Amino acid sequence: MTSRVLRLGRRAFLQAAAGASASVAARPLCAAPPAAPEDLVDTNVYLSRWPFRRYPYDEPTALVSCLRQHGVVQAWAGTLDGLFHKDVAGANARLAEDCRRHGPGLLLPMGSINPLLPDWPEDLRRCVEVHRMPGIRLHPNYHGYGLEHPELARLLDLAAKRRLIVQLVVIMEDERMMHPLGRVPPVDLSPLKALLTKTPALRLVLVNAMRTVREPALAALMRAGQVYAEIAMLEGVGGLERLLAALPAERILFGSFMPMFYFESAAGKLEESQLSPQQRRAIASQNARQLLAASSNPKAPKR
Numbered sequence: 001m002t003s004r005v006l007r008l009g010r011r012a013f014l015q016a017a018a019g020a021s022a023s024v025a026a027r028p029l030c031a032a033p034p035a036a037p038e039d040l041v042d043t044n045v046y047l048s049r050w051p052f053r054r055y056p057y058d059e060p061t062a063l064v065s066c067l068r069q070h071g072v073v074q075a076w077a078g079t080l081d082g083l084f085h086k087d088v089a090g091a092n093a094r095l096a097e098d099c100r101r102h103g104p105g106l107l108l109p110m111g112s113i114n115p116l117l118p119d120w121p122e123d124l125r126r127c128v129e130v131h132r133m134p135g136i137r138l139h140p141n142y143h144g145y146g147l148e149h150p151e152l153a154r155l156l157d158l159a160a161k162r163r164l165i166v167q168l169v170v171i172m173e174d175e176r177m178m179h180p181l182g183r184v185p186p187v188d189l190s191p192l193k194a195l196l197t198k199t200p201a202l203r204l205v206l207v208n209a210m211r212t213v214r215e216p217a218l219a220a221l222m223r224a225g226q227v228y229a230e231i232a233m234l235e236g237v238g239g240l241e242r243l244l245a246a247l248p249a250e251r252i253l254f255g256s257f258m259p260m261f262y263f264e265s266a267a268g269k270l271e272e273s274q275l276s277p278q279q280r281r282a283i284a285s286q287n288a289r290q291l292l293a294a295s296s297n298p299k300a301p302k303r
Helices: 010-021 060-069 088-102 120-130 150-161 192-198 215-224 239-246 263-272 277-293
Strands: 040-047 072-079 107-112 135-138 165-169 203-207 226-230
Touching: 040 060, 040 088, 040 203, 040 277, 060 072, 060 088, 072 088, 072 165, 072 277, 088 107, 088 120, 107 120, 120 150, 135 150, 150 192, 192 215, 215 226, 215 239, 239 263, 263 277
Parallel strands: 040 072, 072 107, 107 135, 135 165, 165 203, 203 226
Antiparallel strands: none
């Protein structure tokens, strides 16, 4: 099958996937496609470092180089510091600066907000007014609250009023890979439908949801509100085809979860699935662009 998105043959894809088992101590080359792919918008990348292990592309220059080689024209970037640092304002400031310095025009910063911290409204204001971020990224399980917490409802309401994209991260690691002192369960999404009903203007992206949330539950959430999901943790041969049988194509986004995952994993999902040109274009970039266009800060911050 010839792909307009990524001309990476099955053999090349399998070879790249096999490379994932190599030691991260030796940085692998970023396997670029042999032909120019269609523009991609990657809605799930991270800057900074994971505290429990090093990843091959956890330096921003290497990450940006790999994304550009694969035809990514825009990447929504969160910061791993936002999961673990109490100084959320500092983490967001570093994220914005790294995006400006290393990926101008490519990296769009998505700030971290912890609604359990006393100054979170000020952190939200800085994300919008100082750093010109188009959205925020939430990690409820790492910050220690459930979706029923009243401060989260207040946060989502403010984010909707500011026309921000809200990315809700369901998991970060396979439980088999977790450090014994860093075991964190997936976010329980059962209270989410009620929140969507109360905040109809909210535009919510579920990140890393497809390992633990099945298609019927995702479909119910998408019917309840403006809910999107990205594909980084989608598994199985023909996974996108199966997904599109249950979910509308206009609510699916491309995401790689770099540097935690290899880019080829996400690219292969587009390559190996039987998609119409319209479906492929929508997932690769169109849906994300339309979502971003409605944001209060649709462009990368400038100095």
